[in-house]
Amino acid sequence: MNVERGELITVLNKDDPDWFWMVRSDGQEGFVPSAFVFPLINQQSTSQDSPGSNIKGGSANLKDGDKPMIQHGTELVMLYDYKV
Numbered sequence: 665m666n667v668e669r670g671e672l673i674t675v676l677n678k679d680d681p682d683w684f685w686m687v688r689s690d691g692q693e694g695f696v697p698s699a700f701v702f703p704l705i706n707q708q709s710t711s712q713d714s715p716g717s718n719i720k721g722g723s724a725n726l727k728d729g730d731k732p733m734i735q736h737g738t739e740l741v742m743l744y745d746y747k748v
Contacts, residue, residue, distance in 0.1 A: 665694025671742045672704060678734060686740070694748070701740040703733070 667673060667688065676693065677685035683695045734740070 665692055665696060666747050667696060667742050667745070669742050669745050673701065673740055673742065675734060675736055675738045675740060677736070684734075684740075696742070696746050700742060700744045700746050702743055704739045704741045 665686065665688070667686075671688070673686040673688055673696070675684055676687055678698070680698075682698055684698050684701065685693065686696050686701075687693045
């Protein structure tokens with residue numbers, strides 16, 4: 665499956681710690697490296713935020729050493745392009 669940096673995808677299976685089976689918004693499914701994705705956290709935007717800035721990575725909510733919770737149905741954002 666080809667995906668681009670910033671693209672939103674959803675976890676279907678994460679049994680392999682190195683690869684996640686994902687689905688894109690267009691319905692295409694495939695494997696992507698688990699290190700290439702990060703959970704998406706939607707936050708309310710404020711009047712100072714620019715349009716579209718209400719989508720932020722969840723790393724600010726994690727303590728040092730914590731790993732983000734990823735389960736079936738979790739929406740993730742691609743950190744890097746991945747081409748097959």
